[in-house]
Amino acid sequence: MLLEFNQVSTFYGKVQALHDVSIKVDKGEIVTLIGANGAGKSTLLMTLCGDPRATSGSIVYNGEDITQLSTAEIMRKDIAVVPEGRRIFARLTVEENLAMGGFFTAKADFDATLAHVLELFPRLQERYDQRGGTMSGGEQQMLAIARALMSKPKLLLLDEPSLGLAPIIIQQIFDTIEKLRGEGMTIFLVEQNANQALKLADRGYVLENGRIVMEDTGDALLVNEDVRKAYLGG
Amino acid sequence: MIAKNFKYAFFSALLVVALAFPVLSLRLTLDGITLVVTGADAKVQWTIAACAIGIFVWQLLRDQLASLIPKRNGPLMPEGVSNFMTLPTTQRWGLIALIIIGLIWPFFASRGAVDLATLVLIYVMLGLGLNIVVGLAGLLDLGYVGFYAVGAYTYAMLSEYAGFGFWTALPIAGLMAALFGYLLGFPVLRLRGDYLAIVTLGFGEIIRIMLRNLTEYTGGPNGISGIDKPTLFGLTFERRAAEGMQTFHEYFGMAYNSVNKVIFLYLIALLLVLATLFVINRLLRMPIGRAWEALREDEIACRALGMNPTTIKLSAFTLGASFAGFAGCFFAARQGLVTPESFTFIESAIILAIVVLGGMGSQLGVILAAVVMILLPEMAREFNEYRMLMFGALMVLMMIWRPQGLLPMQRPHLELKP
Numbered sequence: 083m084l085l086e087f088n089q090v091s092t093f094y095g096k097v098q099a100l101h102d103v104s105i106k107v108d109k110g111e112i113v114t115l116i117g118a119n120g121a122g123k124s125t126l127l128m129t130l131c132g133d134p135r136a137t138s139g140s141i142v143y144n145g146e147d148i149t150q151l152s153t154a155e156i157m158r159k160d161i162a163v164v165p166e167g168r169r170i171f172a173r174l175t176v177e178e179n180l181a182m183g184g185f186f187t188a189k190a191d192f193d194a195t196l197a198h199v200l201e202l203f204p205r206l207q208e209r210y211d212q213r214g215g216t217m218s219g220g221e222q223q224m225l226a227i228a229r230a231l232m233s234k235p236k237l238l239l240l241d242e243p244s245l246g247l248a249p250i251i252i253q254q255i256f257d258t259i260e261k262l263r264g265e266g267m268t269i270f271l272v273e274q275n276a277n278q279a280l281k282l283a284d285r286g287y288v289l290e291n292g293r294i295v296m297e298d299t300g301d302a303l304l305v306n307e308d309v310r311k312a313y314l315g316g
Numbered sequence: 317m318i319a320k321n322f323k324y325a326f327f328s329a330l331l332v333v334a335l336a337f338p339v340l341s342l343r344l345t346l347d348g349i350t351l352v353v354t355g356a357d358a359k360v361q362w363t364i365a366a367c368a369i370g371i372f373v374w375q376l377l378r379d380q381l382a383s384l385i386p387k388r389n390g391p392l393m394p395e396g397v398s399n400f401m402t403l404p405t406t407q408r409w410g411l412i413a414l415i416i417i418g419l420i421w422p423f424f425a426s427r428g429a430v431d432l433a434t435l436v437l438i439y440v441m442l443g444l445g446l447n448i449v450v451g452l453a454g455l456l457d458l459g460y461v462g463f464y465a466v467g468a469y470t471y472a473m474l475s476e477y478a479g480f481g482f483w484t485a486l487p488i489a490g491l492m493a494a495l496f497g498y499l500l501g502f503p504v505l506r507l508r509g510d511y512l513a514i515v516t517l518g519f520g521e522i523i524r525i526m527l528r529n530l531t532e533y534t535g536g537p538n539g540i541s542g543i544d545k546p547t548l549f550g551l552t553f554e555r556r557a558a559e560g561m562q563t564f565h566e567y568f569g570m571a572y573n574s575v576n577k578v579i580f581l582y583l584i585a586l587l588l589v590l591a592t593l594f595v596i597n598r599l600l601r602m603p604i605g606r607a608w609e610a611l612r613e614d615e616i617a618c619r620a621l622g623m624n625p626t627t628i629k630l631s632a633f634t635l636g637a638s639f640a641g642f643a644g645c646f647f648a649a650r651q652g653l654v655t656p657e658s659f660t661f662i663e664s665a666i667i668l669a670i671v672v673l674g675g676m677g678s679q680l681g682v683i684l685a686a687v688v689m690i691l692l693p694e695m696a697r698e699f700n701e702y703r704m705l706m707f708g709a710l711m712v713l714m715m716i717w718r719p720q721g722l723l724p725m726q727r728p729h730l731e732l733k734p
Contacts, residue, residue: 131620157622165620171613174606182610185603186622233622 083142084109084237084268085130090139092122092129099125101292102139107237107270112263114271114279114300116313117289123272124166126289127241131163132156143237158186162235166242168226172215176206179214179225183232191234199228202258220251227258237268244275256282276313280304288313325375329368336364339705407680407723411593414683418586422579430575430582434650436690437585438643443670443682444592445639450668451677451725452605453632454612455505456513458664459520462500463493463637465659467644469527472540472654482546482649486642493641494634496523501633505626520664528656539655545577546584546649553577581650588646592639593679599635608632609677673714675721684722 085107092100099122107113117123129136132153141149148156157163162183171179180199184192200207203224209217214225223243230238240259244252256278259269273279280286283300288309296303303309341356341364355361374381422430442464449457470489474480480488504515527534534540545553551564555572564580565572599605607628611618615625648654670689674681696706714722 133619152624153619154622154624157620163620165617169614169617169620171610171617173613174609178606178609181603181606182618182623183621185607229621 083107084144085270086142087126087130088140088142090126090129090136090141092125092134093137094125094134099292100129100136103289103292103294105287105294107268109236109268110263110266111284112259112269112271112282112300114273114283114286115289116273116276116279116286116303116309118312119274121289122292123274123289124241125292127163127239127270127272130156130161130239158233160234160236161239162230162233162237163239164223164226164230164241164243167245168219168222170214170222170225170229173213175211175213176209176217176225177211179229180206180232183229185233187233195232195234199231202231202261203228220247220254223247223251223255224258227255231262235267237270238262240269240271240273242273242275243271244273244278252278276309277304280309321376321379325372328375329372332368332371333364336367340364407678410680411683415590419583422582427575427578430578432691432694434578434582434585436687437582437589438647438650439667439670439686439690440589440683441585441592441643441646442640442667443674443686444589444596444679445636445643446667447671447674447677447679447682448596448599448608448632448639449636450671451682452600452612453608453629455629455632456509457516457633457636458513458661458668459516459518459523460636460640460667461659461661461664462520462523463497463640464644464647464663465523465527465654465656466493466496466637467641468648468654468658469534469540469644470641471645471648472543473533475543475648476540481544482645486645489645490638490641493644494638497634497637498630501630501637505629505633517661517664520659520661524656524659527659534656537656539653541653543648543652543654545652546581548580553580585646585650588642592642596679604628604631669711673711673721675724678721678723678725681721681723681725688722 083106085105087103087105089102089104090100091098091102103122103126105113105115105126115123115126125134128134130141132148132151132155136149139149140147143156143159143161146159148159171182174182180196184195187195200210205221205224206228209221214222217225227240227243243255243259247255252275259271260282263269271279271283280300280303286298286300286303287294288296288303296306296309298306304314341360343354343356344351345354346352422433425433442460446457446460449455449460467489470492471480471482471485474485474488475482500516500519504512504519507515528537530536547553547561548564550561551567552561553564553576555574556563563572564570564576570576607618607623608631611623611625611628618625618628647658651658666689670682670685673689674683674685692710693704693707696702699706
C-alpha cells in the first residue's frame with residue numbers, strides 16, 4: 083500500500099468539504115477519482131498535500147502518517163503534483179521551469195532525470211530556451227507534468243490534466259501517463275473527463291458531495307449504469 | 317464628431333489654464349514684512365492664453381491634423397536596436413565598458429562631478445538591492461529606506477561610541493540591516509501585494525521615527541555628526557592626521573589636495589557597487605535566484621514543488637536589506653553626518669522608481685535609471701522651481717514610450733533564422 087486515506091474529513095471554515103473519505107492506492111497502479119464540479123476532487127488532492135489539513139482521519143504514505151506534516155515536507159517525500167490549471171512559471175524558460183522542478187533532486191541524479199524527461203516529451207527539447215508562457219496549452223501541460231517528474235516521484239498526482247485541451251492533445255497526455263505506469267510509477271488521477279480516465283485506470287472512485295459513493299475497477303465503472311448516466315452522458 | 321471633440325477641446329484648454337495660471341503667473345513677493353500675491357507680467361499671461369488656444373485648436377482638429385501627418389509604424393526604437401540593447405551579451409559587454417570608464421574618468425573630471433557620481437553610485441547600490449526584493453522576488457517593499465537608515469546609523473553609532481573605523485563597521489552595518497530585514501520580514505511576509513506594500517511603508521516610517529525619538533543614543537533630530545571618513549590601510553585623506561595616524565599625501569610625498577578625498581570616496585562607492593553586482597549575479601545563477609523568480613511567477617506552484625515560500629521570501633528580503641545596510645554605512649561615512657530626515661519616504665519612492673524605470677529585474681537598467689533619476693534633477697537645477705515639473709513630465713513620457721522600463725531583463729530565446 084503506497085497511499086491510504088482513512089476516514090478523512092476536511093473543512094473550509096464551517097463548511098465540510100470531505101466526509102470520511104477512505105481511499106487506497108497500491109504501488110504501480112493508476113487510480114482515478116471522478117466526480118462533478120464541486121464534488122471535492124481538488125479538495126481531496128489538496129488535503130493530501132497538507133493545505134487545508136484534514137480535520138479528522140489520517141493519511142498514510144508509504145507506511146508513514148503524513149496528516150500533520152507541512153506542505154513543503156509532504157512534497158519532498160517522492161510525491162509530485164501537477165496542479166490544476168498547469169501553473170507553470172510563465173516568464174521563466176522551459177529549462178528554468180524544469181530546474182525548479184528538480185530543486186530538491188540530488189545533483190548526481192539531476193542530469194539523468196532531465197534527459198529522461200526530455201525523452202518523454204521531445205517537444206520540450208525543441209522549446210528548451212523558450213519562455214513557458216509563450217507555449218500552447220498542450221505544451222504547457224507537458225511542461226507541468228515534466229516539471230513534476232523532475233523530482234523523481236514515486237507517486238504522481240494529476241489534477242485535471244485534460245482541462246481546456248484539444249482531444250488529440252488529451253490523447254497524447256493520457257498516452258504519456260500510460261507510459262509512466264509502464265515505468266512503475268504510481269499515478270493518482272483526478273479527472274472530469276470520466277470516459278478517458280476510466281479507460282486508462284486500474285481502479286476508480288466516484289466522489290459526490292464530498293463522499294465516496296462508488297469504488298470499483300475502471301472497466302466495471304465504465305459500464306456501470308449509474309456512472310454512465312451521471313458522468314458519461316447516458 | 318466635431319461636437320464631441322469640441323467638448324473635449326474646451327476642457328483641455330480649461331485644464332491648461334487651471335494648471336498653468338497658479339503655477340506660472342501667481343507669485344509671492346515680500347512687501348516689507350508681509351507676503352503679497354502679485355500677478356506675473358503680461359507676457360506670461362499672454363503665453364498661457366496662447367497655449368490654451370493652441371491646445372483647444374489641436375484637440376478640436378486633431379482627427380484632421382492626424383491624417384495630415386504621415387503615420388509612423390512600429391515602436392520608437394527600431395525593433396532590431398531595441399532587441400540588441402536588451403540581449404544578455406550586450407548587457408554584459410555594456411557593463412564591462414561602464415566599469416572601465418567608471419574607473420578612469422574621475423581623475424580627469426571636476427570635483428563636483430565626481431561627488432555627484434558618488435551619490436549616483438549610492439543609489440545604484442540601493443536600486444540593485446531593492447531589485448532583488450521587488451524585481452526578482454516580486455515583493456513590493458515601500459519601506460526600503462528603513463534598512464538604509466539602519467546601516468547608516470549602525471556606522472554612525474559605532475564610530476561615535478566605540479570608535480570603529482569604516483572598514484570594520486561596513487560588514488557590521490550590512491549584518492545589522494540584514495537582521496532588521498529578517499526580523500521585520502518574519503511577520504510581514506505572510507501578506508501579499510498591496511497589504512505588504514502598506515505594512516513595509518509603515519515599518520520604514522517606524523524606523524525613522526524611532527531614530528528621531530531615541531534622542532539619548534541617536535541624537536534625535538540633530539543626528540550624529542563628525543563621523544570618521546574611510547581610510548586607505550590606515551592612511552587618512554584629511555589635511556592633518558589624528559594622533560598616531562598618517563595622512564595619504566604625506567606618506568606618498570604629494571601636496572595636499574582635497575580632490576583626492578572625493579576621488580577616494582568615489583572609488584570606494586564603485587568598489588561597493590561592483591561587489592554588489594558580483595554577489596547578485598552569483599546568486600542569480602544559484603538555485604535560490606531562480607527560486608525568487610519562480611516565486612514571483614506562481615507561489616502555489618512553488619509550494620507544489622516542495623519549496624517553502626516563507627523561507628525564499630525571507631532570504632530575498634534579508635539579502636536586499638543587507639545591501640541597503642552597506643549603502644547606508646557608506647552614506648554615513650561620506651556625509652560625516654546622519655539625521656533622520658535623510659531617510660524619509662521620498663527616498664524609498666526614488667529607489668523604487670529607479671527599479672521600475674530601469675525595467676524590473678534588469679541590472680544594467682537599474683544602473684542607467686539611477687543615473688537618470690539622480691543626474692537629471694541635479695542638472696536641471698537652473699530651472700529651479702520647474703525641475704520637479706520636468707521630472708514628472710519625463711516620467712509620463714517614459715510610461716508612454718517604454719512602459720517595460722529602459723532596459724528590461726531579457727531571457728535567452730529562440731530566434732527563427734530563415
